Amino acid sequence: MRKINIESTLYSQLIIDDENKLVIKFQPKTNVFLYCISEMRDKLRKWREENYRNSEQIVDVGEELINEHASKLGDDIWIIYEQVMIAALDCSRDDLAWSCLQELKRQFPDNTPQHRLNTTAARKRKISILRAQGKSSEAIRELNEYLEQFVGDQEAWHELSELYINEHDYAKAAFCLEELMMTNPHNHLYCEQYAEVKYTQGGLENLELARKYFAQALKLNNRNMRALFGLYMSASHIAASPKVSAKxxxxxxxxxxxxTSQISRAYQMAGRGKKENKCSVKAVEEMLESMQITMS
Known part of the structure; x- marks a missing residue:
């Protein structure tokens, strides 16, 4: 008897016998249920291992598995509870998330460290939620703890620098950007952002650092207009300082x-062939003149 992939239902398969007759073979109900459980568990495992963000599907499959077949899952039930809880939070299914959390707490009391949300995806998601809720101090604490374990995560360092900038803690923001520049010294955006932080901190030493890193950003990408304006502003401030020498x-x-000449040239090139080009260049020149720093 030959089995072919014509159609299969929950309780039957279509099979062609040796005489080429189509027959229906009924499967035992128990075997079908075991197959379904195994298939659902394998789906959840695949989504978990590949970090799929298909929260609605995870909730659909996981909720049925937990409600109907929890006793048949063995120790896998606990990782499934965790997976479904995170997906339920994504889908605003607070009731399901709370139910999963209670089961986990019952199995793993707070005073035992055996079960923690250690996956990078889960921890990053938690940090994103804290940021969205405006809980910057908690997000900063979580990010620092995360970076103690995953020190090479550039995205996390950059996010932490942004949080510190929002909190006006420029010294710590500068430290985060220094870490980024060490791992990726050819990224002109990191140099530019570091220079902006140093410029914001103020003081002659910081302004000189800002000018150097604006120049480095331009060396890496000569079309970086923010770096060009930054170089102009930092150099103008230093020139206007009474603490510097004549040289x-x-x-x-x-x-x-x-x-100034590079900025004017960039605007001229961008407006080439346009009628309003002369007006645009003149506006830029007037803007630069108004931005000049004079001796106090």
């Missing part, structure tokens, strides 16, 4: 003048 003042005036 330093002269050098920074040259840097600012060069940045």
């Amino acid at each position: 330093v003042k002269k050098d920074n005036v040259k840097y600012a003048a060069w940045a």
Whole structure:
């Protein structure tokens, strides 16, 4: 008897026998249920291992598995409870998430460290939720704990720097960006952002650092207009400082003048062939003139 993939239902399969006659073979109900349980469990495992963000499907499959077949899952039930709980939070199924959490607490009391949400995806999701809720201090604490274990995660370092900037903690934001520049020194955006933080901190030493890193960002990408404006502003501030020598003042005036010419040239190139080009360039020149820092 030959089995072919024509159609299969929950309790039967279509089979062609040796005489080429189509017959229906009924399957035992128990075997079908065991097959369904195994299939659902394998689906959840695959989604879990590959970090799928298909929360609605996870809830659909996981809720049925938990409600109908929990006793048949053995120790796998606990990781399934965790997976379904996270997916339920994504789908605003607070009742299901709470139910899963209570089962986990019952099995793993708070004073035992055997069961924790240690996966990177789950921890990042928790941090995202804290940020969305405006709980910046808690998100910062969670990110710091996360980075103690995953120190090479550039995305996490960048997110932490943004959180510190939002909290006006520029020294710590600068530290995060320094970590990023060490791992990826050719990223012009990291150099530019570090320079902006140093410029915001103020003070002659920080302004000189800002000018250097704005220049480095331009070296890596000469079309970075933010870095070009940053170089102009930092050089102008240094030139206007009463604490610098005549030579330093002269050098920074040259840097600012060069940045001005590059900005004007960039706007001229961008507006080439357009009628409003002259007006645009004039507006830029007036803006740069108004931004000049004078000696106090």
